[in-house]
Amino acid sequence: MCFGRCTRCIGCKLLILALLSIVANILLYFPNGETRFASEHHLSKYVECLHGILGGGLLVLIPAAVFIGLHNDDCCGCFGHENCGKSCAMISSVLAAFVGILGSGYCIIISALGLSHGPYCYTHVERNWIYPFTESSGGYLFEYNKWSKCQEPQNIVQWNVTLFSILLVLGGIEFILCFIQIINGILGGVCRLCCSHEEVSH
Helix, strand or coil: CCHHHHHHHHHHHHHHHHHHHHHHHHHHCCHHHCCHHHHCCCCCCCHHHCHHHHHHHHHHHHHHHHHHHCCCCCCCCCCCCCCCHHHHHHHHHHHHHHHHHHHHHHHHHHHHHHHHHCCCEEECCCCEEECCCHHHCCHHHHCHHHHHHCCECCCHHHHHHHHHHHHHHHHHHHHHHHHHHHHHHHHHHHHHHHHHHHHHHC
C-alpha cells in the first residue's frame, strides 16, 4: 500500500476543503452581501466563533501542509533500503492529523449549534433583534412558513441554513479524512519500522 502517496492525496483534499471553509465563514459575515449587519453586531453569536476560519480553515491547513510536504521516494518503503526517517515522518503526520481532528470537530459542533439555534434577526412581532427559533431546537428547519418571522436581514434564514450546512458537511469530510490519515500514518509507520528492523537483522 502506498502510504506516502495516500497522505499527500489527503493533504491536497484538506487544502481545498479548508479554503472552502474559510470562504463560507466569511460569507456568513455578510448576509446578502451587506456589511452593515456585521458592523452593527447584528449577527448570530455562532457566526463570530470563526469556526470555518479557525477550525475548519487554519487548523486544517496545518495537517494539509504537513501531508503535502511529505517526501516519498519508495512508495511503501518495505522493499527499499531506507532508514527510519520516513517511518518517523508518517508517525508525525498522525500528530498533525489530530490537529485537523480538533479543528474540524470544532467546525462541526459550532455549525450544528448555529443550525439548531437559528439566525439572529429583527422581527416585527417583538420589534427587536432576537433568536426567534431557539426554542424549536432545529425544528424550524422544516417549517418554511415560519422563516418569514425574520424581517432583517432579508433571507437571513436561508443564508444561515445554507452556509452553516455547507460548513457542517465540510467539517465532517475533513474529520473523516484526518481520521483516515491517523490509520494510514500508523500503518505506514509500523510497516516502515518493521521492514527496517528486518533489513538490519538480515
